[in-house]
Structure formats: structure tokens, C-alpha cells
Amino acid sequence: MADAKITALTALTAPTTDDLLAAVDDPLGTPVTKSLSIANLLTLFFSNVAVQTLTAASGTYTPTTAMKKCLVIAVGGGAGGKSVTLASEAGGGGGAGGTVIRLFTAAEITGHAGYAVGQAVAGNVAGNNTTFSSSPTLLTAGGGSLGTTTGNTTTVGIQGSGGAGGTATGGDINMPGQRGGNAIMFSSTACYGGAGGRSFFGTGGSDCAQSASVGGDGQLYGGGGGGAAESTAATKVGGAGAAGVIYILEFIGG
Numbered sequence: 001m002a003d004a005k006i007t008a009l010t011a012l013t014a015p016t017t018d019d020l021l022a023a024v025d026d027p028l029g030t031p032v033t034k035s036l037s038i039a040n041l042l043t044l045f046f047s048n049v050a051v052q053t054l055t056a057a058s059g060t061y062t063p064t065t066a067m068k069k070c071l072v073i074a075v076g077g078g079a080g081g082k083s084v085t086l087a088s089e090a091g092g093g094g095g096a097g098g099t100v101i102r103l104f105t106a107a108e109i110t111g112h113a114g115y116a117v118g119q120a121v122a123g124n125v126a127g128n129n130t131t132f133s134s135s136p137t138l139l140t141a142g143g144g145s146l147g148t149t150t151g152n153t154t155t156v157g158i159q160g161s162g163g164a165g166g167t168a169t170g171g172d173i174n175m176p177g178q179r180g181g182n183a184i185m186f187s188s189t190a191c192y193g194g195a196g197g198r199s200f201f202g203t204g205g206s207d208c209a210q211s212a213s214v215g216g217d218g219q220l221y222g223g224g225g226g227g228a229a230e231s232t233a234a235t236k237v238g239g240a241g242a243a244g245v246i247y248i249l250e251f252i253g254g
Helices: 038-042
Strands: 020-025 032-037 046-054 058-060 067-075 099-105 114-116 130-132 139-141 173-175 183-185 191-193 245-253
Touching: 067 130, 067 139, 099 139, 130 245
Parallel strands: none
Antiparallel strands: 020 032, 046 245, 058 114, 067 099, 067 245, 099 173, 114 130, 130 139, 183 191
16 A cells, blocks of 8 residues: 555635535446536525515415425414403403414425415404415415303303314414403403414404403414403404414525
């Protein structure tokens, strides 16, 4: 081994895309060394990330050029808090929208990119579904449901249920929305409206005591509205349910 040589390598601390790398072809057979530019190497990997946030009621998702994969997070709309119309009555909080998370390849969504986002609703209205792709529907993040009221009562301990959280189907991860809080009669003269449910991205509307009369609005994205409470016979409307969203993280090829 007297004529064996060790060649010192110099670190390339500021590479450019036209610099060449050594690549070995067929390492198990007769190796052949070839050159590979850094630019060509980058085409094998993701070189950028883009974000799209879809909030319109409906539309078509247009991928960014050279998108290879995308992570889609869909949140359903929150339900409004339950309204009341009777004396000594309280309403349950609205359920939050469900959340669906799924990683797609470009091929999986080509031709199936229609979407619908669950929009905000007033009190006493159920939440709307958020769906990704219309034919077929690939993801569904369900809207929250309405709760019930205690009814006109002064019986201590009577409750009105909070609305169920929205369902979640089609994802790698499916998370139902949180149920709204229950309404309750505390005494013959005091009642309480339930808080709205929380979603993955949004808080629920605040609860309310009898004197406050209206529940708080759900917050973006997908929070349920708080239920109303009333000591007289006047109508009090529950808090609004927040809109859903589709959030898309795109991985772009080099």
C-alpha cells in the first residue's frame, strides 16, 4: 500500500445550485462515478412551503404550481347558543365545529378540489359543515349542534343540554368539536346559560347569568356561541357561532 493516497477534502461552505456532487451508480456492481448538480438534487425534495387559508362559503382550491403534497386542516362552523323566550329560562351553549386533518398528494386531489366552508351563524342556529372536495367529498368537518333550554321553570337543578360538537370524518386525524355547556336553574330566581364549545382553533362564547341575558359569541375558527338566560318573559338571543376554515399547508417541489 506504499502508493496509496489519501486526498484531503475541502469543505464547501457556500454552495451554489450549479456546484457538482459525486454520485455513485450501481454501488453493488461496478461503480461508476457521475456528477450531480445541487439544483438537480433539490428537485428530488421539497424546496418551499406555501399556505392557503380558505374562508369563502364555497369555491375551488387551486394548488400552488409544483405542489407535491398538502396538509389540509378543515374546521366546521360553530353552532349559535340557544335562545330563550320565557321567564326563568336558560339555554345551553352551542357545540363547536369538528376538525379534520389529512395529508394529500397532488394526485389525490387533482379534479376533486371543490370546497365549502361552514359560515358564521346567529344565535339559535345550528353550525354548518365544512367539506373539502365535492365529487367525492374527501373530508367533512361537521358543524356544531344546538342545545336545549331549561324551559320556563323555577325548579332548582333543572338543566338544558349543550349542543353536541360537530363530527369529523375522512382524515388521518378526526377530532369532534367540544359539546356546549349545559344551562341550569340555580334557584327559584337565578338561572345560567351554558358556554359555547371549543374547537381546535377557536374558543367558545362565554356563559351568562340571568341578569346578563345573552351569551358571548364563539371565536374563530369554529367556536360555539354561549346560551342566553332570562328572568322576564322577553326574548333573548344566544351568542353567534363562529365560522369554520380550511387551512392548507403546501409542500412545493424544487
